[in-house]
Each structure stands twice: as C-alpha cells, then as structure tokens.
Amino acid sequence: MKKSPLLFAWFLCCYFYAANCMAQEKPMIITSPGMPFVSLEERQLIQNEQVDFNLPKPTGINTSFRYAAARAIPGVVHIIATYEPGFKGLEEYGFRAREDHPGMSPAVLEQGPVTGSASGVIITPDGYVVTNYHVANRAESLEVVLANRRSFKARIIGMDSLTDIALLKISEQSLPFIRFGNMDSVAVGDWVLAIGSPMGMNSTVTAGIVSAKSRIFTSQEEQGQLSSFIQTDAVMNSGNSGGALVDINGRLIGINVGILTPTGNFAGYSFAIPVEVVKKVCNDLLRNGRAIRASLGVYISNTPGMPGVLVYKLVDKGAAAKGGIQVEDIIKEIDNGEIRSVGDIQQTLVLHHPGDKIHLKVIRKGKLVSCEVILGGTQGVMEM
CATH class of the missing domain: 2.40.10.120 (Thrombin, subunit H)
Known part of the structure; x- marks a missing residue:
C-alpha cells in the first residue's frame, strides 16, 4: 500500500x-493501601x-x-x-x-x-x-x-x-x-x-x-x-x-x-x-x-465498501466465543453505538474494564442477531 x-x-x-x-x-x-479510592x-x-x-x-x-x-x-x-x-x-x-x-x-x-x-x-x-x-x-x-x-x-x-x-x-x-x-x-x-x-x-x-x-x-x-x-x-x-x-x-x-x-x-x-x-x-x-484493558477475544478486519467489522477468527474460550459470537459475523453495533470500522471497536473497548457486559448486534447469514458478551482481560492490544 x-x-x-x-x-x-x-x-x-x-x-x-x-x-x-x-x-x-x-x-x-x-494512594495508600486500605484507603478508599x-x-x-x-x-x-x-x-x-x-x-x-x-x-x-x-x-x-x-x-x-x-x-x-x-x-x-x-x-x-x-x-x-x-x-x-x-x-x-x-x-x-x-x-x-x-x-x-x-x-x-x-x-x-x-x-x-x-x-x-x-x-x-x-x-x-x-x-x-x-x-x-x-x-x-x-x-x-x-x-x-x-x-x-x-x-x-x-x-x-x-x-x-x-x-x-x-x-x-x-x-x-x-x-x-x-x-x-x-x-x-x-x-x-x-x-x-x-x-x-x-x-x-x-x-x-x-x-x-x-x-x-x-x-x-x-x-x-x-x-x-x-x-x-x-x-x-x-x-x-x-x-x-x-x-x-x-x-x-x-x-x-x-x-x-x-x-x-x-x-x-x-x-x-x-x-x-x-x-x-x-x-x-x-x-x-x-x-x-x-x-486496565478489556478484551473482546476476536480477530477482526474492516469490511471494504460497507460499515461494520468482520469477525474472521475467535480466541479460544474468549469473551466473544462464550457470548455466542461466530466466525463470519459482521459486528454492526455495540451498546446501540454504530460500528463502522476496527477503530470504533477499539474506541469502545478502551472505555471498558474486564467483567463489563456489552450488547452487540451482528449480521449473521443475512439476519440481525443480538448477543451479550462479558468482556475478558488482556495485558496487551486487541487481537486482529
């Protein structure tokens, strides 16, 4: 490129x-140990x-x-x-x-x-x-x-x-x-x-x-x-x-x-x-x-020519897999916010912590499907 x-x-x-x-x-x-945050x-x-x-x-x-x-x-x-x-x-x-x-x-x-x-x-x-x-x-x-x-x-x-x-x-x-x-x-x-x-x-x-x-x-x-x-x-x-x-x-x-x-x-x-x-x-x-970073547990890529993000691989036993996300799903929304690109997902995840619950809407085989995912934790960047 x-x-x-x-x-x-x-x-x-x-x-x-x-x-x-x-x-x-x-x-x-x-901050002192034992003191309220x-x-x-x-x-x-x-x-x-x-x-x-x-x-x-x-x-x-x-x-x-x-x-x-x-x-x-x-x-x-x-x-x-x-x-x-x-x-x-x-x-x-x-x-x-x-x-x-x-x-x-x-x-x-x-x-x-x-x-x-x-x-x-x-x-x-x-x-x-x-x-x-x-x-x-x-x-x-x-x-x-x-x-x-x-x-x-x-x-x-x-x-x-x-x-x-x-x-x-x-x-x-x-x-x-x-x-x-x-x-x-x-x-x-x-x-x-x-x-x-x-x-x-x-x-x-x-x-x-x-x-x-x-x-x-x-x-x-x-x-x-x-x-x-x-x-x-x-x-x-x-x-x-x-x-x-x-x-x-x-x-x-x-x-x-x-x-x-x-x-x-x-x-x-x-x-x-x-x-x-x-x-x-x-x-x-x-x-x-x-x-402290939250992880969705997906490998994703942008979808040229249309808004949304393609899930092309799942992390084994990761948050997305446990929440019902499937390979070839196209993520369209997270918590009612439109997802247009990988950057939108990063922007959403950076505001969350492990254990937070999010709601996703995905396109699966031409149909709109809702999923609920409890985010996992990660020490590094989100897998893509």
Whole structure:
C-alpha cells in the first residue's frame, strides 16, 4: 500500500542544553493501601465551582471566547521535560536535532541533556496533571510551570503508551483545574479552544471548530493503538502536546496530541484524545499504576465498501466465543453505538474494564442477531 506523504506529528518541542542530568523519576502509586479510592471525578466535586471571573456565561451564538478562556487558562500548565544526554527519541516525533538547532555543535548534542517543552492540564485541585505519554516517557525529570509562573517538580503516577496518556502529580493543594466536559455535548461545527504552550509560549489560546468527532487513523489502528480522535482546525504547533481542548463553557473535551502535516508545521488538521478516554485511563493509572484493558477475544478486519467489522477468527474460550459470537459475523453495533470500522471497536473497548457486559448486534447469514458478551482481560492490544 502506498504511504501518504503526510506526517502524524507529535507536539513535543525540544531544545538541547549542556548540563548535568537529574535523577530519573519512577512511576509510582500514591494512594495508600486500605484507603478508599477517590476517582478524579470525585476529586473535582470536592472543591466548589471555581470563580466565574465576573464574565457573562455564553448564551446562544457566542462570538467571544473570553469566558471559556478565562475559566480554562489557569488549569493549563507548561511542562519542561529533561531527557538523558544523546536521547534519540526526538526522531520518533519528527524532530532532527542538528537541522532544528544548526548552531549546536555535535559534541554538545551528544553530551548535554535534551530538554523538551510541552503542555499539561490540571484535572484536580490536589495536583493531578494529565499530559501525553510521549512527553513523560523516558524523562529524567519533569517540571510543571503554572499559569502564574509557580514551578513544581512532578512525579509520574503512571503512563499508557497505547492511548498516549500520562498522569503526573505535583505537591500542592487548592489549585485551579479544568472540569471534565462530555463529548456528547459537542457536535461537528461547534466552537472549541486549544490551550497550551506552543514554542514555549505559555497560555496560548487558539480557536477552531470540531471538524470530526471520531477521525480514524489506519496506521494507529494497525498497531493496536488508540486510533479515533477529535479533529479540529484550531491552530496547534510544537509544544501543544498535552494541552487542553475545551468547549465554549471552558470544560475539558480532549487532550491535544498531534497534527497531520506534510511539513511538520500546522496545516489545518489538529487532533485530541477524547475526554472519556482520558478519564477512564487516568483513573486506571491512579488506582493501579497502569491502564486496565478489556478484551473482546476476536480477530477482526474492516469490511471494504460497507460499515461494520468482520469477525474472521475467535480466541479460544474468549469473551466473544462464550457470548455466542461466530466466525463470519459482521459486528454492526455495540451498546446501540454504530460500528463502522476496527477503530470504533477499539474506541469502545478502551472505555471498558474486564467483567463489563456489552450488547452487540451482528449480521449473521443475512439476519440481525443480538448477543451479550462479558468482556475478558488482556495485558496487551486487541487481537486482529
């Protein structure tokens, strides 16, 4: 298959310094054994609604984004990540050190640590911050700089490469944070704001619309990674990784992750991880230190020319086999949601845990059949 010249580029903006390396931060779980688990949603409810900045709430068609920006900006942070000397991971994200920094000598680049600039979102008043896996992965230290310029060292609570999410913790209380929104509250064509630190410029706000709610990337899909994203035309560039995508009420609907571009710079296509995925994965990381995945127990493929997903093999004694799914079934719906592609199934499963019950509608020999499946568990990606 011919490869597209477009690059799905991550937003990690990186710089290089000759300095001593800092001690590596270790992923950890900071909830105490025996203490009741408090979800991120519950932590948001503990603190009363934040001040509304004396701005009128938007009504009807609103052409000013002052309310949303004022409400969300304090909850978006600048993240400075330091990596080991000679770190080569930049090339994964479309950065080439000597071309981007022609004034830096090869000796400095090989010996000095690499420092990356990205963004993050405070999601609880007690200091939990979400950013991207590709920002936190292999970082020797992470510094979180608030909108008011206060700075804190961050600890990694957990990371998940398949959804590109990392959960961090800073030691501070009564922080401004962004409340979770709901993807069902926005539609294609609705206004959204992207907030982050592109090129190191803190608290930068850009506006756009929701261009698509479930944009599927086949390359991500084939690797078993999260492949369904919110698409927007809000301008994003290097350093926007981990920043906020908010609705006109200033509520979080996504975490910014990448752009589709032929040049490495913004070309009109930006993407964010849906907030429902962010909430589920971050709660998993908070409770377990890792994401807990559900498995349907099927090998599947897209059905060219028609919506739906073909089951071409079942995992022996897997969840689907136990629930009555058969080879050559075409999955059309899960829990009343339309299934058009493999990416839709991945998007559905990433929101579930092992033991959850789902309802499927499949086409079997020309007839619509309903099945009930209790999901199994998996440590890896869904088989395809």
